[in-house]
Amino acid sequence: MQASPFNSIRLFESEPLCLDGGAELSPVDVAYETYGTLAADGSNAVLICHALTGDQYVASPHPTTGKPGWWSRIVGPGKLIDTNKYFVICSNVLGSCLGTTGPATIEPETGEPWGTRFPVITIRDMVRVQNALIGALGVKKLLMVLGGSMGGMQVLEWLATYPEKLHSACVLASAAKHTAQNIAFHEVGRQAVMADPNWQHGRYYSDETAPSKGLAVARMTAHITYLSEDALTQKFGRNLQERDAVTFGFDADFQVESYLRHQGSTFVDRFDANSYLYITRAMDYLDIPGRHEGRLADAFLDARHVRCCVISFTSDWLYPTIENKRVVHALNAAGVPVSFAEIETRFGHDSFLLDVPEMDRMLEGFLATAAETYEAEQSP
């Protein structure tokens, strides 16, 4: 085995990680990146949680694709989340495939990749690992935890599980439970992967052939849900791909077809199909109100000291404003201070990753106030 190309730390060696599903994992490798320096008083740590197919490279280039960090627009020296001021942590989630333990990892007992013997995990399990990581990094309390989409789900589990470790929390374009439509789209993606004969019930690691075609179809389907109808119309409409007329065939006549095929084919180079199954499953299992007989507010009763911020986007039909508002109402009902804004955008769910000045202004103000109040709280 060659050395991991990722910065990682081995956790849960002496005590296993106890998962929501009842299984135990030991050890757990966690791949992570940090930016900036932890202040002597530990008061400047910001944890960023990534989305379904995201990774720890929030502000530095992705090792496989060479592309800039996925949120380098706002995270970095002198940027909105200023790494000259803040100590930013981002880790690859449990079950993923960029260095953190997941289905592609070697199972200690067998010496073979876990495949589908890997236990099914939850969003809360991911957060348990992050909690162990920040402890190992010497962070007692986070100035802020933030994330969009599945990242926002992790923030909600932080609020529900480790509120004492938080000073502030920010949720973007997210939800506290997966709806039937959310589950339906994920199930189609999983079925696409499993329909690929190269999947072989998850035992494809020793072969040359991964279930790339199935995974590409899964990604294409998901990608449609990340964009609004309006965004697709603005971006592509019925424009043709390098041709003057339709060809009366099954080539990618339309730009939108070519774009989707590209999204599918590039995704399979950087992502593991089994990880896709496990992480979508974790999202489908998310049902924080369900753990409290439907009363989401009860999940946040111990988070009254945490300053919260929730942002939704008008054009997001995957985690629409109504799901974000349910979170806001529950936080309010629990007595947790929360700012909320629904921001007008045309881009759809992906808005949180894009250049949205109104979002930036809100994040900037929220972070500055969080830092001030945290400092005031700590001064004697």
Added chain:
Amino acid sequence: MQASPFNSIRLFESEPLCLDGGAELSPVDVAYETYGTLAADGSNAVLICHALTGDQYVASPHPTTGKPGWWSRIVGPGKLIDTNKYFVICSNVLGSCLGTTGPATIEPETGEPWGTRFPVITIRDMVRVQNALIGALGVKKLLMVLGGSMGGMQVLEWLATYPEKLHSACVLASAAKHTAQNIAFHEVGRQAVMADPNWQHGRYYSDETAPSKGLAVARMTAHITYLSEDALTQKFGRNLQERDAVTFGFDADFQVESYLRHQGSTFVDRFDANSYLYITRAMDYLDIPGRHEGRLADAFLDARHVRCCVISFTSDWLYPTIENKRVVHALNAAGVPVSFAEIETRFGHDSFLLDVPEMDRMLEGFLATAAETYEAEQSP
């Protein structure tokens, strides 16, 4: 070859069917059902156009599934479209797989199934075949042509291509062109079929194995677009499938997963994968305004004598009200008389197939008035 189990007629024997794509087809078999009797003066003929995966069995049981006709709720003796009064015609569209010529049909020149050598067709090509069929049945002018979804697209092509053959026309939950999002969902479905190694570039007919897994994934994806988020929530929510708790595995824990898997697996028993490719392509190619430099009204200038009715549904996000309104505006701009209603439903695009009393009342009134005015027009 065994005798076709379908009622069918052979057309385009002496003169070929000239397709929009430039190819010619000869002969063309058309499978169809009729209900009721054509009046001596020919004034009671109603043509119903079916949707993407529909068929000619509008009011009689499907030969494979044994299920009642897909619109038997409103078509039949004494029903809204009363087959004691009206002569109802419904034919399987060109390119489909229930008896009408399509990719599974034997190509005369080779003696083999067409497969992907079958020419790519358009919605207008489907309508050309229907026009030949009604001629062969002795119908000079239709009292009404109606259809929902892809059926509505055919109605629009009737209005644009053979307006002189129409007294009235009714379009339900449809559009005059496919949007980028419409194309995107279809492209994902086609890629799912083509990713199935059993597809073999369309040459699977001689084998035991059709690309069923890929086609099932395509159907599952499409099925999500036929229902509203609200309908999925009402129908399934996060209800579990015959279990008390999630299983921490990849079985269909949730009812919505089980439902989708069932939709996928039953579909493949009744539908041909290549037909799915060809018909989705025909829909993607639909762009009636594009044939008139963007002015949809210009397509309807010869239809001023045709009484029209357009119905959309609030919860339909596949062909939403705005696309139906574009049709209404164009008909108005062309001076074509048109009634329009947006009906409040929760069911999504499938509303036109379901029990929607407001739709029934509108169709009933429209049909009665169409019959009266047609009679008045014909009396000396």
